[in-house]
Structure formats: structure tokens, C-alpha cells
Amino acid sequence: MADVTFTVDGKKLTAPAGTLLIDACRKAGIEIPAFCYYPGLSLQAACRMCVVRLEKVPKLQTACTTPVAEGMVVTTESDEIKQSRKAILELLLGNHPLDCPVCDAGGECELQDMTFKYGAAESKYVEIKQHREEQQWSPVVFFDRPRCILCYRCVRVCGEGMDVWALGVQNRGVSSVISPNGEDHLDCEECGMCIDICPVGALTSGTYRYKTRPWEMNHVATVCTHCGDGCKTTLGVRSVDDGSEIIRGDNRDKSGMNGDFLCIKGRYAFDFTTREDRITKPLVRQPNGQLAEVSWEQALEHAGMKLREIRDTRGGSAIGVIGSTRTTNEEAYLLQKFARTVLNTNNIDHHRTADYASFAAALQGKAGRTASLRDFLTAPAILLLGNDATEQHPALAWNIRSNVRQNRARLYVANHADIKLHRQAKSFLQIPQDGYAALVQYLAGNEAGFDGTEISAAFREALRKEESLVIAFGSEFRGRDIQSLVDFGLGLPNVKFAALGDYANSRGAADMGLMPDLLPGYVPLAAAKHFGEEYPSLPSAPGLDMLQMFDAAEAGNLGALYVVGSNPVERYGIDPTALKNTFLIVQDMFMTETAAVADVIFPAANLYEKSGTVTNTYGDLQLAKKAADKAGVRTDFELIVRLADKMGADPKKLVPFGRGVRADMGQTRGAQSGEADRHAVWLAANNLEPKLSPFDPFAVFDEIQRLVPSYNVSRFELLGGQDKQTRSDLVQIELDPARRDLVLPANDTLFTSGTLGRYSRMLHSVMESRTTKPAETAAD
Amino acid sequence: MPRLVSHPDEVKIISRRFGQGAAEIDRYIELDGYKAAQAAIEKGPEWIIAEMKASGLRGRGGAGFPTGMKWSFVPKQSEKPKYVLVNGDESEPGTCKDHLIFLHDPHAVIEGTLIAGLAIGAKMGFIYLRGEYRYLLKIMEKAVADAYAKGFLGKNIFGSGIDFEVVTQTGAGAYEVGEESALMESLEGKRGVPRIKPPFPAVVGLYGGPTVINNAETIATAPHILLMGGEAYAKVGTERNGGTRLFGISGHVERPGVYELPMGFNLKRAIYEVAGGIPGGKKLKAVVPGGSSTPVLLPEEIDVGLDFDQMAKAGTMLGSGGVVVIDESVCMVEFALRTIKFYQHESCGWCIPCREGTDWLKKSITRLHAGGAVDKDIDNIRYLAENMMGRTFCPLGDAAAMPTIGFVKKFRHEFEEHLNGKGCPYEHQREAVLV
Amino acid sequence: MSTPATTIFSPALAARFDKLVTLYPVRRSALVPMLLYSQDEVGYISDAVVEEIAVRIGITPLDVRNVLSYYSMLRTKPVGKYNVQVCTNISCMLKDGYGILDHCKQRLGIGHKEVTPDGLFSLEEVECIGACCWAPAVQINYDFYDDLTPEKMDKVLEDYRAGRGKETL
Ligand SMILES: Cc1cc2nc3c(=O)[nH]c(=O)nc-3n(C[C@H](O)[C@H](O)[C@H](O)COP(=O)(O)O)c2cc1C
């Protein structure tokens, strides 16, 4: 729309015609208070806080419903306006409990803030306040009715934002009340958006309530550890006896690709970090078959010695390594480098949940063809093939819904199931479960093998008319099917793609070469020339994949297996006795099925307890920052380095620390206490990295950026907290056509998160509450 | 059965068929029924709108918006279907005039709906009655069915090639649903919460289509205007206030009832001559001139003409034409309390000032009436009401605040008499009589 | 959005609902009348009514409740066979509407929103019912009684007790 010029408080402003006055003002730094207005949700004009005066209009007008117009003259602050706002606050506070000292929202309450700015010093209200007992609507959602100011944000975010519609308004007048769909409980996706968006303390979270005051927390911006969407989250942490504990997760500042969205897992499922059954001491299996707690030194010594012995006697090919889908890129990278250069083996793999290698092969050399999670928020058209994003990629589903709602994006969905996003779809095609390959052929114009109908013809027709499309496809697509899909898409004018895989860093694990045949950046072993310097003794033959490793173990050919942050025994249904002749080292937080049969267990930190980078399934690279801390555990990064050291390898070869200009600024390091810290503070303030320690992931990130060109993004922006897309065009890959398909989708739901999810009591209680109250889902 | 009244000063246009059995379609036809509709079909929309404009008819629902102008705002071309919506929610305390129209002259409403439809090019009309009016709904339903049977509604009405459907609808108890946009919400099966304006109904109304919404009396007047001619109708009233309207005179008068008086008729005469004055030789204390939301007038203020402009000049409103007459035996605090109780009960609760303000006012005035208030409570009541004025989402907030301010302003002494534990002097008197 | 396989309503009412939803440009417009007519038949809006109407309209039960709780004539609990609704709003108040209310309280032995033990009568103080010029006015179910005095009120109640009262539905 064309720009219009108007005047606000004497300032000339310009904005596209139709922009809401409140947005235009806020953009220009003129704050207009509001309770009910919330960008992206429908307009209410109910709270009357945003009133402004428009020249020549008799009554005060609400800025939240007034579009800017050419020549408009606006006053946003005057005695009259102040009085109007003050009166609203007086009216609200009349019946408000004013229990701010114990209210969760105290200190970050919009009602408090506005009262501070506009409110009255004396209270005129002398009537009796209505007290109502607090209600628990679900394990995570509590409702305190007297605090509610009826801004309807929760109702809208649940309905419009989440498409769940589990909240309503009942009764009328002063009896109006926000009501859950189950009458006395909620039957919903438990995303907690309602709590997040509540401007006061009416909706509070079961995991956070009465735990702390907001100002007592430290806030750390990092990345969620659960699914492959990689939502940005800010964790609220506070000190406890054995470290620091996470008590809240949100993305209130709307930084990141997920805006203010987090799903139940991102918002609450960090409680695994504080479980009392977390392993916090190294364990070594004793001759009597029992695991016993030993010192770090003993455990590392023992593991290192065994690994060295097996490598030296039976060769690297007798050792296997299984990496994680939840460790950082630096850790994944380091692990495969350790395997390949210290253990001398290519027997390395991870739990693959999408065929990223085939995707990389299909897109190699093609610039600008991968879709960021952000693209789904703005693309004019989206094609979703397979996958149930509402369950498996909640942020993707959120972005798609927002885009459809706000920009009228056209969504095309083809699925074997009637997934919930059907409701946003302009066109929905239900196909057989094994019909995805045929569908792509059909879309490309090859009718054979697909039962075309009028609906499918219209679907295809509409798709072909799209000028700009993003395609997201699920793990239903692998190998050649991905190639055909990409071929089809590249025939359309302007297409981007996203492969949907599970877990926080599945993509990073693949990108970082946790595969027997591919090096970091999907470089085939045969083409590893530029790896020469860092990988002096790289074995040239492809190693064993995950299943082959277990077969080898069963056959007695695997002397040792090093498992980092993974639970293959359970995930792949491996008979643990297959490992009885294999020396098993496991790094984990919990006594998983795999850890239970290990010879050495190292207690590991999780993603919330370390720094580094992770890559979501769309290839968006983000910085993870250490938020929590747990005494007794160490990062996988540190453990790999220490193990290498114990094997006699030179840690400096593994981690190029102490190199590079950023590391050594020539600062004199005084001897006074605190000086080292001050230096660190100075470095951080200047966006520089210390990298003076062999345990510093950024030293490895240097090497990744050097060897994996697609990761060579702006370091400055990355460290500044921005997400950066990796580049598919810089990948060079020659895939063996006979490559085995080892993709095993996680099949997680909104309420599960692989093995990790089993250790979240909160997820359990939510699931239990759902099965005990099997009301029909509000959503459908 | 509501009693019909009559007075020589009346000018019977809209009430002409009351008591004549016109609910039967044949009788209605005998009494010139459906002639106006046929004329409207023949002469077309421009003519209808010109006549309506010439008539000076202003909406009888309360706000008094010129009807012809309202109809002319509807865009000629529209992608979405257009609708006519008849507001028969009649819930403003003191108002019971549409009641009589539905009872005695249902076909006039149907014919008026049809005329409005022809004027704006709508093919469908809805007649919405408040839920309490079930027996009137039955009468309307029968009238609609009879009109269909005669071919006056449905396909090809009067053989003209034009189609027009009429559907009757019932509410279920909610004053706010009388507000035009809340009415549309209600008719769409939702909570009766008003809509953000603009867009106005004439542009985006029912089901998103351009919609004319009028009070039942306004609509029922349209056929009469076409029959007698806009100008002739206008002449009956005063400048910018054409014709007559139904005034319901209730409360302390000898002959309460609904009278059809020309616009501009003197209020004092209406009370003392038409309605027979105050019974029992009591003195007049106050008049609420146009339904409970209009500010009260003192006896010395009632020598004023009953039209929109003169009433505005007198500091009040013509409103819905419900004149409520109050004699000296009434405690004005109790009256104010009963009024605010109503608005508190009927506030839809959507916006803060109305939801919280009406409740706070109700609590404060309750306490004051019971003697539990002190001096500054009176100022606070006024402060609250003044801070609601003009700041609510829809006019209900004003409707609650305006009369409250009026009561405090004009009867402050009565409020003061209640203070400091004294309680209601009128109740003391009543108790004394009982003893 | 469908006609449910089994219905809790009488065949006549079910048939009426089938028709009602087709009268409007959108099905949902039938919601408020459907709730009111269900209440007339069932006595109040039970959970089963909510569920069935949700299916018939094609919306969630929550949505039905959001709407029904807005309207003061709709109720989720049974009342007496004859619900006596006494207007005490301004015009009626001036004509001793409160006296009529007190009289009913005494005669029926119940208070506001209460039901007589035999379930025959319930009592309610209501807002203006649109009979101001014929005040004081009372509605029993859907039927109006105006110009009342305590004596006239007794007669009306007696008629209902004896089964002679009007019963507009
Ligand atoms: C709170 C509120 C209640 C109203 N109630 C009614 C009503 O019961 N009947 C009515 O005709 N108009 C009522 N109105 C006025 C309508 O909004 C609208 O102005 C009217 O129906 C327009 O018709 P008219 O132009 O013929 O008067 C009410 C307005 C408000 C703000």
C-alpha cells in the first residue's frame, strides 16, 4: 500500500496506508499503552487504554482500530488522555486482588507497569472485593480469576494462533469469565501460549508458579533441545546448591524464528535437567558385574586405556562410535574427528531421522533453495508433503498458521492422514501411505501409478500456478524420492525446500559427518583432500553404519563402542546381549537402556548446560548458550577431549585452541583475583571469544567454518544471537546409489521427545491427565 | 392483553390499524395493506429513498438517525448479499411500543421490511424479536407465512420477478443485543458483543454483507410514508423531525399507555393532558423522557417539545420515546439504583469502563441507599460515571453513565439525605405507615 | 456439521431443527433459537442438549456454552413448570413491582431463582419485559400479565395451579 503522512504529537510520520495507528506509533518510538491489542491477533478495542485524540473527531479514539490516513493529526498524550487511562486503571484495580507481592507476574506485569505510569496514588474503591479460588486447568495451566482483566489475549492466541480454541468467554458483564473447554479443565495442546501472553498473573504456569521473583532469575537466550525446529528460547535460571536450575522458558522478546511461540516441550520440558536420578558421578563396571562410582580420573583412564588397547591390537575398525542428535555441532564434529583421527575408524553413525544426505545431494550447487523456518512465515504459498507438523514441528505449524491468517498464504497439504493443518489448507489431498513417490510423479505430470481425481487435478493445477512456493517434506521422502521431488520443484518458478527431521540437532549431526561414508559437509571419504591437514590418518574406506555395528558386535567383531548422547538399544530395539563382548562407553544424563549395559558411563551435560551451535532441520544455524549448570556433569565436548588425551592423542590437534587473532588480544593478565574474569568480560563485551581452552567449542567452530563452507556464515551475527541459514549450494557430494536407507523417524508427538522426553515428569503428568480425562479433542 | 388508549391529540398514522384486526392479512389488505409495497416495486429504489428522505423520518430505535439517509448509504453494487434487519429487541426500560406493532400490525413490519429491501436491493430480511416476546413472535410467524401464501414474499413477489425472503428470529434475553452490531452478532449465533465500527453495517453488516438495520417502528412507518407521501408525513412533525412517533407514557400518570403524537409535541401536555396527569393529587418529581438511559428532567424542565433536537437542547434525549413519570413519593436514589442495576446486569462485559464501571456504580449506590456512604462517595459516583462517558466500546456505557450523572446532578440533596448511616428517608416513611 | 444419528429431542423438534439450520445463510444463526426451543422442551439446557446442538451446528460444545451463558433467558438448571418472572424495572417499580415480587415470594414461599418443593413454580426478578405502560407486569413462562395487583396476581397463580393458565410455547 502507498505511504501516507500524518502527524503524531507534532512529529511527521509516514507509514503504509492501512497501518494501525498503534503500530505506526510504536514503530516510531511513541509508546501507546494497550492490554487487549496484540500484534497478529484480531482486534478487540476492549481495554480502551490506547485512546488518542484525532483532530476534528469528537470522542477519543482507540489507536488499535484506527488506520493511519493522509493528513491525520494525532495527540497521544494529554491531560484528557492521561485521565482516561487512569480511570481505566482505577476501574480495573477496583476489583483486582492486588496480591502483587505473591503474584508470579509481579515485576513483569503490564497492569503494574501501567499503574506505575498512569495510575492513581489513592484507591477510591471501598466495596468488597470478589474472591474466587484459583483453579487448576491442567498440570501446567492455573487460572486465578480475580486477577483476570479480560483482555481476551489468551482466547485469541489459543484459537487464532494455535487453532485449538480451548478457551472461551462465558457469562456476561462483570460475571464474564475465561473458561476452558473441559468446563473445569483444559483439553488442549498445553502449549502455554495463554500463560505467556497473559499481561497479568491470571494464567500461571504449573512449572513456574510461586518459585521465584522474576528479578531473581538470570535470563539466557538459547535454543530448545527438543524437536528439529530449534526454537529460540530464553531460559530463566537461578542458583541452587548444585548449580543453577532452569525454572522458565519463553520467547517473550519475539527474537528468533519462532516469534513468541513455544510448544509444551520448549516451554516446560526442561525439568529433566533437575531430576534426582541424573547421573552425576562416573560409573565403571566392576569385575563383579556391578557398576560402581569412581573418580573422573579413574573412569577416564580406564576408558582411554581400553580404547587405545583395542585400537592398537584389533585396529580402528574394531571400534564403533554413535553420536547424538542433541549435542552441539562442535561436539558432533569433534566426535567424528576423534573417531576418524584418534580411533582411526569410520565406524560412526547416529540416529537418522531424515535423509539429509540425499537432500544435500539433490540441492548441491543450487543457491538459495533451502527454506528457513522463517520463510514459512512469509511465503505466499506452502506445500506440505507428509509429516504432521502440528505434532512433530510445532513451530513450523505455528508459522504456517500465522502466515495463512495474517498474509492469506495458500497452503497445500498432501498427507496419508487427515492432519490438523488440513484446516488451514486451501487444498488438501489425502493419499495412500505409500503414495508419496507416485504423488511427486503425478505433480510432475507423470500420471502412471497415481489415481488422479478432480481434487488432485485441481491441487496440481493450483500448485503449478504458484509463482513462489516453499515445500516442506517429511521423512516419508528418502533417497531417490527426494531427488524427484527436488527435480519437480525446480521446474516451478521460485521454489525453496525443507526436509523435516526430528530432534534439536539431527541436521547438525548429519552436516557434521556423523556418518560412516560422509565427512563433515557431506564430503565423501574419497574426496577428502582438503581435510588432509586436520585429518592426517583418515581411513579411506567407509565404515560400518549403525546396524552394521550392532551386527559386528553380535558377531564378536566390535571390540568397543562409544555412545554419546544416544540410546540405540531402545530406539533401534537392539538386544543388549549383542553387546556382551563389546567394551561399551556411554555418555549420558540418565541410566538409559543403553547405559544400563555399559562398562563406563560418563555423566554428561545437556544442551541447556553448554555453549555451541546447533542447526535446525531447515539448516538455520543458531547459537546455544549455557544456561543451567549441574555439579558433577561435564559437556560431551570436554569428555571427548579428555578421552583423546587419555589415549595419548594431542588435544591441540583435535581442538585448534589458542590459535587465531580473536583469541589472543595481548591483554596483560594481572595477578589480582578477579582479573581473569574481567578479561573474559571484556572479550564478551567486544564480541570476541577467549578460545584459550581446549574445551572451547568456538575453537572447533573455527575449523568447521574452514572445512565446511556451507557453515561459513557471519560469525558476528551468529554470536549476536541471530539465526543464519547454512548454504546448500556449497555442498559437494557424490552419493553411492546403493546407500542404505537408515532413516528411522522419531514419531514423537507434542508430548514426547524420544528418550529425553521420558525423563520429563511434566510431560508425563500432562499425558496422564489426558488419558484420565478423554474428552474429545477441542481442536477437531 | 395490553390495553389500548386513545386521546384526541393523537395523530394516528402508525397506530392507525391498532385494534382493527390487521394481524389478519385480509383485514390488513382492506386497510390499504401492501399497497405501498406494490408502489415501491413499480416506482423503484430511487423513488423510495427520495420519499423516505423527504419524510424527515428519524430512527425510532433511540439514536434518531435519518432513515432515508441510512438507506442511501448502502452501496448499489456489492459482491456479498445485502440484508434488511429489523430491530425488535425492544429492551430499553420504559419502552413497549414495538410490542403493540407486532401485536396489532405485524404486516406493517413485513411490508416495511420489503420496502427497505427494495430500496437497497436486498433479497432477504430478518425480523428479530426479543426472546421474551414469544407470543408476538408467533403472530409475526403467522403473518410471514400468510404473506408467503399470498405471494407477497418468496419468489417473484407480486408477480414482479423480484424475490424476497423474510425470516423471523428470536433473542434470548440480552438488552445489549438491541445495539445494532451486537444484534448482528446474535443473529449470527454468537455472543451479543458489539463489533468494531467502522465498518458500519451499511457497508459490512450481517454475514459481511451491506445491511440496513432499523427499529421495528421505523420500518413499520415506511409503508405509511409511501402511502401518504414523504412531504405530507414530514409536515406532521417539526423541522428535521418528520411525522409522528409512538410515545409510551408510563409510571405515575392517570392513563399510562402508548400514544401516537406528532414530533415536537409538548412533553408537559403529553403528561398532563394526554396521559391525564399525576394520580392521587401527588406532585410531579421527575421525568425520564426517553427510556431509562436518557437523563432525567425536573418538573420545571418539561415544557419542551418532544423531538430529537429540542430534547437535546434540554440536555437530555428523545431516545426510545418511553416517558417515565415519577411522582414525589419516589426516592430518586432508589430510582437511580434500579436504573444502574439494570445496566450492570445488561453490560455485555466486553470493555473495561462499562463492565467495571456499572458494577462499581451499582455497589456504591446500593451502599449509599442503605446509608453506608459518606460525602465523598457521591463525588466518586459522579467521577466514575463521568469517566465512563464517551470512553466505552459501545453506547451502553454512556446509557448507564448519562442518567447516573443526571440523578446525582439534579438530586444531589436526596443522595446527601442518605449519608452517614441515615439510610433511605422514604423507606422510613413507608415503615412508619406500616406500623 | 450434521444431523446426529440419534437425538434427545422429540421428533417434531428434531425436524424443526433440521429445517431451522437451513433458513439462514449460515447454520450457526440457528443457535440461539435452537437453545431456546430445546430449553422449552427439555426444561433447561442440559449437557446433552449442548452436545447435540454443537453437532447440529458444527461447532464445539465450548462455543455453545460461551453463547448460551451470555443470554439471561437460557439456563443450565431446571426451574419450576411455571417460571414466574416479576419485572421490577423502573416503570414497574413505580407501580409497585417490588410489592408484587414480595407478594409472590410470600404466596409461593420461595425467593429469587428458587423453585417450589412440588416443582410447579419458580420465581425470578427480571429486567424490563417491555410492558412498561401496563405496569406492573409479570411473565409466566412466555405469557404476559399486566396491570397487576396482589389480588390479580393470586388469581393468575391459582389458575396455573389449577392447570388453567395460558401456555404459549
Ligand atoms: C445498548 C443499546 C441498546 C439498544 N437497543 C435497541 C432496541 O432494543 N431496539 C432498537 O430498535 N434499537 C436499539 N438500539 C439502537 C440500535 O443500535 C440502532 O441504532 C437502531 O436499531 C437503528 O434503528 P433506527 O435507525 O430505526 O432507530 C440500541 C442501542 C444501544 C447502544
Ligand code: SF4
Ligand atoms: S459499553 Fe462495553 S461492556 Fe458495555 S455493552 Fe458496550 S461493549 Fe459491552
Ligand code: FES
Ligand atoms: S419496566 Fe417493567 S416492563 Fe418495562
